[in-house]
Amino acid sequence: MSAALLVMALRDPATTAALDATGWNSLIAMARAERLIGTLAFRLEGLGVPDAVRPILADTRDDAAREARQAIWEADRARAALAPIGLPVILLKGTAYAAAGLPAGRGRFIGDLDILVPRDRIDAAADALVAAGWEWVKEDPYDDAYYRQWMHELPPMIHAERDRMIDVHHTVLPLTARPTPDAAAMMADAVLITDGLYMLCAEDRVCHAAAHLLADGDLQGGLRNLWDIHCLCEESSERQDDFYLCLFEKAAHHQLTAAVWRALRLSHHLFDTEVKAYHVPIEVDYKLRWSDRAFISRLLARNGWGQETRKALVFAFFVRSHWLRMPPLMLARHLLTKWRKGHRPQ
Amino acid sequence: MRHSLTLRIGPATFRIGSAWAQPIDQLARLYADYPDVDGAIADFTVRLQPTSAVRRWVRPSIFITGDHGLADAAPMSLAHGLLAAEMGMNLQMALGWRRxxxxxxxxxxxxxxxxxxxxxxxxxxxxxxxxxxxxxxxxxxxxxxxxxxxxxxxxxxxxxxxxxxxxxxxxxxxxxxxxxxxxxxxxxxxxxxxxxxxxxxxxxxxxxxxxxxxxxxxxxxxxxxxxxxxxxxxxxxxxxxxxxxxxxxxxxxxxxxxxxxxxxxxxxxxxxxxxxxxxxxxxxxxx
Missing domain, CATH: 3.40.50 (Rossmann fold)
Structure with missing residues (x-):
């Protein structure tokens, strides 16, 4: 059993008609583990499901609506905090999709509030947030220094009264990563959602999601990120004929061509994203490469009890995530420091 | 998971999986007169799993988790497996019940x-x-x-x-x-x-x-x-x-x-x- 079951249900919800009780239990457990249960609940809305499943999905949809409402309120509070210093709030990821009512936001789990501000204004932004009630949460001086020197975001802050986390980014990849996306261009191209809230333009949304999925982390929660990419691409290519060409152009500018192309191959393979192949002006096809198979195995590493499987592969991707972030010597120093502090990979 | 049992308590149905037989056997005895819902679609999945691969066999230690879990939940000894299962069900209710x-x-x-x-x-x-x-x-x-x-x-x-x-x-x-x-x-x-x-x-x-x-x-x-x-x-x-x-x-x-x-x-x-x-x-x- 693998998360292929979940992928199938998201891609073609009607196939769930064939599931028995064990199938449903597995689907629900893996969707919860991947934090895709809200998305699944919206995909299955209006379809005939067993009586025992209906209230589970209804609860999930209510939860998702409340989460979206909370997330948008949190974005509004950040807007109010940063307005006095003249900083617009550029929303990233889940909150942006929810605030803009994009299909990618339907039922989507939203964790922290992620915003993007110019690097030279980041201290002013942090001061303004502290003045409005946010507090630093990282207590470890090494972690704090690490964030400030090498990461693409400030150490996380949490609001004292509302208990919600904010991540203030100044770019979309760690400074130690090999690609260097053009954060200033992303900010310049940002589009207004409403009332002083902005999001990245359509192409940059996909670039960011692909960078986040493939050029940064260890693919924890990767299916959710890939589903974002699928929804973002489907929606934008429907509205804009030359969307994929524009996307390739932006990806090249942000040094993210490899990440974006792999994301499209994976999304096309798993979710049937209707990508458009090109011969002119550039050569793009969506045949899976050998290395894509490792990514797919990693993305699907989940059993019917919601547990992660394929430990060795998962560990390999954990190692890869560090390799992507740091040159070897720095990586060695970082791992030694973390090991001494008692951190162990899961 | 190797051992499992489905229980219905009031309006909620739990699918409980365990790496060990003992907690499931104890649950089965104590819940014997509850409705038989074997194989039903459950509201929640509970998992009693080893805290690490070694801890399945050597000084067995249970990590209680499931659909909803706490990353820093204290590990429990297998001798307290029945309590772990009950805590696992409570955890799902506390964090996940909305009806x-x-x-x-x-x-x-x-x-x-x-x-x-x-x-x-x-x-x-x-x-x-x-x-x-x-x-x-x-x-x-x-x-x-x-x-x-x-x-x-x-x-x-x-x-x-x-x-x-x-x-x-x-x-x-x-x-x-x-x-x-x-x-x-x-x-x-x-x-x-x-x-x-x-x-x-x-x-x-x-x-x-x-x-x-x-x-x-x-x-x-x-x-x-x-x-x-x-x-x-x-x-x-x-x-x-x-x-x-x-x-x-x-x-x-x-x-x-x-x-x-x-x-x-x-x-x-x-x-x-x-x-x-x-x-x-x-x-x-x-x-």
Whole structure:
């Protein structure tokens, strides 16, 4: 059993008609583990499901609506905090999709509030947030220094009264990563959602999601990120004929061509994203490469009890995530420091 | 997972998986008279898994998790596997249940009307509910009372009653041995022993009743009694609810209606017998 079951249900919800009780239990457990249960609940809305499943999905949809409402309120509070210093709030990821009512936001789990501000204004932004009630949460001086020197975001802050986390980014990849996306261009191209809230333009949304999925982390929660990419691409290519060409152009500018192309191959393979192949002006096809198979195995590493499987592969991707972030010597120093502090990979 | 069991308690169905046979076998014995829901679609998955690969075999250690889990949950010894399974189910309810307002309270019913008792761990609410359940009341639950958002009724959640320390001897003296679980010594909360509710509590676990009296019991002094104002009741119940915030406006509406309609008393009592006498008197006077 693998998360292929979940992928199938998201891609073609009607196939769930064939599931028995064990199938449903597995689907629900893996969707919860991947934090895709809200998305699944919206995909299955209006379809005939067993009586025992209906209230589970209804609860999930209510939860998702409340989460979206909370997330948008949190974005509004950040807007109010940063307005006095003249900083617009550029929303990233889940909150942006929810605030803009994009299909990618339907039922989507939203964790922290992620915003993007110019690097030279980041201290002013942090001061303004502290003045409005946010507090630093990282207590470890090494972690704090690490964030400030090498990461693409400030150490996380949490609001004292509302208990919600904010991540203030100044770019979309760690400074130690090999690609260097053009954060200033992303900010310049940002589009207004409403009332002083902005999001990245359509192409940059996909670039960011692909960078986040493939050029940064260890693919924890990767299916959710890939589903974002699928929804973002489907929606934008429907509205804009030359969307994929524009996307390739932006990806090249942000040094993210490899990440974006792999994301499209994976999304096309798993979710049937209707990508458009090109011969002119550039050569793009969506045949899976050998290395894509490792990514797919990693993305699907989940059993019917919601547990992660394929430990060795998962560990390999954990190692890869560090390799992507740091040159070897720095990586060695970082791992030694973390090991001494008692951190162990899961 | 290698061993598994599906249980229905009140309105909720749990699929419990375990790396070891022992917790599942113990659950199967104690829940033998509950509805047979083998293979049903469950609301929640609970997992009892080794804290690491080695800990499956060597000094086995359980990590309790499932659909909902806490990353920093304390590991438990396999000897306490039954308690781990119960905690796993409670965890799912506390973090994931949305169909009722969840009150951390015990409840018992008589003539279709419900007595709700809430208080911190150690207040005596479980023991008192268990005792009342043996004396003419129907036990509805010792851990969670489910407040229906539309009707305002309290619905049962009659899982095994978890008896701690001195309460164990008090109850074990009144209840046949077949309804008692194994003694789990030296857990994080001291000694624990589970008790199977009486057959009528299990048979009528789908049947709710309107709340008629709310008590804040406290074992250890008294006897003393005082009325509790609606403001205080409201604040204490929001703290006693794990899903009040998550339910939003419907939760607020249900709780304000409960607070406005149900009389509340705080009672301090030195012994179980004194508590039962106070409950009987208050029930006949104001409920």
């Amino acid at each position: 009722h307002l969840l009150l951390h309270a015990s409840s018992v019913e008589k003539d279709g009307r419900v007595l709700v008792m809430t208080g911190e761990s150690g207040s005596g609410k479980s023991t008192l509910a268990a005792q009342l359940g043996e004396r003419g009341w129907r036990l509805m639950g010792d851990e969670f009372a489910l407040l229906d958002l539309d009707s305002g009724a309290i619905l049962p959640f009659p899982r095994l009653v978890s008896l701690k320390n001195k309460a164990i001897d008090v109850i074990a003296g009144e209840v046949p041995a077949a309804r008692m679980g194994p003694l789990l010594g030296a857990t994080a909360k001291g000694d624990i022993r589970h008790m199977v509710p009486r057959a009528d509590a299990v048979a009528r676990m789908g049947e709710g009743g309107m709340p008629a009296l709310l008590l804040f019991p406290r074992f250890g002094s008294g006897p003393a009694e005082r009325p509790v104002g609606q403001g205080e009741v409201f604040m204490r119940l929001t703290q006693a609810s794990t899903n009040y915030v998550a339910l939003g406006e419907p939760g607020f509406a249900a709780l304000t209606r409960f607070v406005a309609q149900v009389p509340a008393r705080a009672i301090d009592f030195p012994s179980g017998e004194a508590a039962i006498a106070m409950v009987d008197r208050l029930w006949s006077e104001i409920a």
